[in-house]
Amino acid sequence: MAKESETKAAEQAGPDLERIMRRLDLFDQRLDNIDSVVTAVAERVMKQPVTFSVTCSKCGSNIEIAIVGTEKPGR
Numbered sequence: 846m847a848k849e850s851e852t853k854a855a856e857q858a859g860p861d862l863e864r865i866m867r868r869l870d871l872f873d874q875r876l877d878n879i880d881s882v883v884t885a886v887a888e889r890v891m892k893q894p895v896t897f898s899v900t901c902s903k904c905g906s907n908i909e910i911a912i913v914g915t916e917k918p919g920r
Contacts, residue, residue: 890914 891914899908 894911894913896912897910899910900906901908
């Protein structure tokens with residue numbers, strides 16, 4: 846009797862496990878897509894200088910922060 850209940854439990858867990866595996870695969874694909882987009886944006890930003898202008902809330906002076914990147918050769 847215990848073996849029958851174990852067999853039924855394993856049969857019922859099969860579809861649930863398959864669904865979880867499909868969802869994990871979709872999640873992995875989404876993470877790969879996000880990684881590709883972030884990499885493309887970072888490469889684009891690294892090709893040109895970026896400047897941030899910030900105004901100090903206490904004294905009102907303007908602060909400029911410049912970020913200059915270089916692209917690795919050979920790409």
